[in-house]
Amino acid sequence: MSPQLDSYFQKVDALSDSFIERLRQAVAIPSVSSEAARRPDVVRMGHFLADELTKLGASVELRPLGKQHGTDLDLPPVVLARYGNDKNKRTILVYGHYDVQPAEKSDGWDTEPFELTIKEDGRMCGRGSTDDKGPVLGWLNAIEAHQAAGIDFPVNLLMCFEGMEEYGSDGLDDLVNAEGKKFFADADAVCISDNYWLGTEKPCLTYGLRGCNYYSIEVWGPGADLHSGVFGGTAQEPMTDLVRIxxxxxxxxxxxxxxxxxxxxxPVTAEEEGLYDDIAFTMDTLHDSLGSKTTIFEDKKRTLMARWRFPSLSLHGIEGAFSAPGAKTVIPAKVIGKFSIRTVPDMDIDKTNEVVCRYVEEVHKKLGSKNSLKVYPQHCGKWWVASPNHWNFSAAAKATERVWGVKPDFTREGGSIPITLTFEQATGKNVLLLPMGSSTDGAHSINEKLDKRNYIEGIKLLGAYLHYVAEEPMN
Amino acid sequence: MSPQLDSYFQKVDALSDSFIERLRQAVAIPSVSSEAARRPDVVRMGHFLADELTKLGASVELRPLGKQHGTDLDLPPVVLARYGNDKNKRTILVYGHYDVQPAEKSDGWDTEPFELTIKEDGRMCGRGSTDDKGPVLGWLNAIEAHQAAGIDFPVNLLMCFEGMEEYGSDGLDDLVNAEGKKFFADADAVCISDNYWLGTEKPCLTYGLRGCNYYSIEVWGPGADLHSGVFGGTAQEPMTDLVRIxxxxxxxxxxxxxxxxxxxxxPVTAEEEGLYDDIAFTMDTLHDSLGSKTTIFEDKKRTLMARWRFPSLSLHGIEGAFSAPGAKTVIPAKVIGKFSIRTVPDMDIDKTNEVVCRYVEEVHKKLGSKNSLKVYPQHCGKWWVASPNHWNFSAAAKATERVWGVKPDFTREGGSIPITLTFEQATGKNVLLLPMGSSTDGAHSINEKLDKRNYIEGIKLLGAYLHYVAEEPMN
Incomplete structure (x- = not known):
C-alpha cells in the first residue's frame, strides 16, 4: 500500500521559504563545540531547537550531561523530545547533532560562514548547513508540514539531538545506554541522518560503517634529546627503530x-559480488575528491570494497620527533608513532589488538635494539553492519523511490559513526542511516553547503520515510 | 727551550678574583642572539668586550654586519681587535663568541642563569660561563696578567669575537673570507677556544670535526589531507611511502x-689504530652523557671511531604529518622527511648528495607508488681535519703539559663548527681547537657552568700556548 503523500509534499514546497528561514536562523548561531568560548552559543542552539519543538507541540527535555571531560566546562544539553504518544503507532527514534565544526571567514570561505548564503545554482552555503543542522531541522519541518497539511503524523517520533558530536560526543554514550530501556524504550527502529550520498545525483541508504582501532608505538632510549653530531653513530636511535617498525x-x-x-x-559472498556494479560511483568521482589520481585500484568495484568491507591501515604521524619546517640536527630521545586500522566484519577488537601488539613487539625484537618499546591501542570503535533487508530499510527505499524517482544505492562507509552502534546496542533495534546531503557538501571544509534541492526533497523524504515505516510489514 | 712562565702563572693566580669578577660582569649581560628582544643586550656585550680590550691597550673595531637575514634587525657587531704589531713576533688569530643560548630560571635552573653563582665545589654557574664568555675573557685575562707581571707579550694577537654564533653566525663567513688577506693577513696560525674536553679530567687538543649534509625528502599525492576512514585502503598514502623510504x-x-x-x-691507517687506546674516555662517560646504555658498541675504540671518523645517519623527523599528542585520523597529503649524514674524510659533498638522491629515488621507484617524490640537500657543511703534527698543535701540547702536568689527548669531534673550516680556508693557516671547559659543562643546557679550576688554569694555558707557539720551530 502506498501512502497518500501528495498533500504533504505540496505543503513542503509551499513552506520551503520558511524552512530555509529556519535553517538561516540555525546557521546564524555559531555552535562550535570544540571552542570553549563558543559554548554559550552551543547552549543557545540547543535552546533554539527546544523552543521550536515546543512550539510544534513536542514534549521536550534539555538533559544536562555534566562537565566536559577534564575541564570545568558544562557540556551542552542533549535535546530529548517526543512528538506523539499513540500506542497504536510505531515509534521511530531519530538522532542528529546541533553543534558544528569551527569556521572563520579567514579560513578561505567565499561567504560569511555563519550567514546562510543562497547561490543562484541552489547551493545554500554556511557552517552546519549540511552537517547536521539541515537534517535535524528536516525532522522539525516534517512535523510542521504535516500540521499545515492537516495530515495525521504516522508515527510517534523520539528525538535525540546532541551538541558535542564534532568534539567526541562527550557524555552521549552513557546517556544513550541509560535511556535505552527508559526514554527510548518504545522505539521500534532508529534513523540517523548525518552522512552523505556517495556521489551527487543518486540517493543512498547506508547499512555499514568500518570501525577504527587507533594505536601508539612508543620507542625510547636516551635520557634526553641528543645532538646528532655528538651521538650520531654511537647511540641506537629511537627514531630509526620506530620508522623501521x-x-x-x-x-x-x-x-x-x-x-x-x-x-x-x-569472505566476500556471491550475493555481495553483485552489489557493487550498479552503485552510482565512478573513478572520476574518487579522483575529484582525492584531488589526484594516486589511487591503489583502477576500478570501481575493488575501490568500493577497499573502502567499505576490507580493513585498511594508515600511518598518521610521529610525536616527539622534529616536525617543524627547516632543519634541526636532533636525535629525539622518545618518539611515538601513531597509526590506525579501519576494521570490518568479522574482525574482533581484542584479537586485532593482540595480533598488532605481538607483531610490533616481534619486529622490534628482530631489530636487535636496546631501546625500549611500548605498543598499545589508544581507542577502539567497533565496525557496524545492519541488515539492509530489514523493514526499516525497505521502508526508506520505498520513500526514496517515491521522492527521488529512483531506487537508492545500498552503501556502506569507510569511516566510523560510533554512536550508530551505541544506539543499536542500547535499543536492540535496527538502525538506518538516511542521508540528506551529497558527497560535495564539504561537511568539515570551507564553503560547506547544502543544496536547496537536497534540503527540500530531503524534508519530503524524511516525512515519506515515516509514512512507509509506519506501514511496512515486519520481516 | 721552555719559556719562563712562573711569574705569569703567579700573576694569574693573584688576579683570579678580578678575572672571576670580569666573568660575572659578562654573564650578567643576557646576550641571547636568537631572541630579537635581547638584541640590545647582545650589542651591549660587544661594547663591553671592546671597552675592556681598549683599556688593555688593544686597537679595537666594532664591525657592523648589516641586517639579520630575512629581518630588519641589525646584526650585532663583530669585535675585531689587535694587540701588538711587532714584525719580529708571530701573529696568532683567535676566535670566540660573546652571544649565548637562551636561558630562563623557569627552564629548571637551580640559580639565576644571568647571575654567576659560585658553588663550594668550584662550579661557576651561569649562562655563557663556558660557552663562550669564559674562553673569550681568557684571552683578555692573559693580556692583563702579562701586563701586571711585566712580561713581554710573546705574539701579536688578532681577535675576532662574534655575537651570532648561537644563531647561525649570520654574516660571519663573508667577513672572514673578506678579511682573510686584509685584517687577518699576517696571521701565522689560528686558535679557537669554543669546544670541550672529552671528559672531565684530561685536557685535549682537537684537530678534526665531522661535516653535515642535511636532507629533505618530500612525498605528496592527494590534493589535501584526507580522512583515513573515507580514503584508507583506496589511496596510496604519502606517509606510507616516506616511512618505507x-x-x-x-x-x-x-x-x-x-x-x-x-x-x-x-681507510683506518695503522698509525691511527694506536691513537684511541690512550684517550681518556670510558663507556661510563658515554653512558652518563647519553643517560642510558643504548649504545651501538660496547667498547671505547669503536665508539670513538664511530663518533669521529666514520659517517653517521640520523632521522630527525617528519614535517606535515600528525605530530601532536592524542589521536587524529588524518592521511597527510604531503610529508617531508628530514635526515642528515655526518660526513668525514674523504667524503665529497657533491658525490654524497648524488648517491643519496639517486638511492632515495630508486627506493621510491621500487615502491611502485604514484605519489610524487623530491629529495634534496637543505644545507651541507664540509668536515675539517687539521694536522696534529703542525707546530701550532705541538706548541699547544707543550703548554698543556706545562699547565696541567699531562700530555693532552688529541681528539676529533662528531659535531660541526663550520667557522673552523672558514678560517682555515680564508687564512690558509693551521687551525687549532683549544678547549677550556670540560664535558660536563652543559653548554646548551640548564645549569651551564665553568669550573673555577678550568677557568684559571685555562687562562694560564692560553698564555702559555702563546709563549710556546711564539718559539715552536716551524715544521
Missing part, C-alpha cells in the same frame, strides 16, 4: 603486513 | 644502507 606495517598498495588481520575478514 | 636509509646499529657512502671513507 612503522615501515613493516603496510605497503604502498595498502596491504596490511600484520599476520592475523586478513584472516579475520568475512 | 626512511626505513631504507639506516639500520638500528647505525649502518648506512646507501651504497657509495662507505666507499668514500678514508
Amino acid at each position: 612503522m615501515a613493516s606495517l603496510v605497503d604502498t598498495n595498502g596491504k596490511i603486513l600484520i599476520p592475523g588481520i586478513a584472516e579475520q575478514v568475512a | 626512511m626505513a631504507s636509509l639506516v639500520d638500528t646499529n647505525g649502518k648506512i644502507l646507501i651504497p657509495g657512502i662507505a666507499e668514500q671513507v678514508a
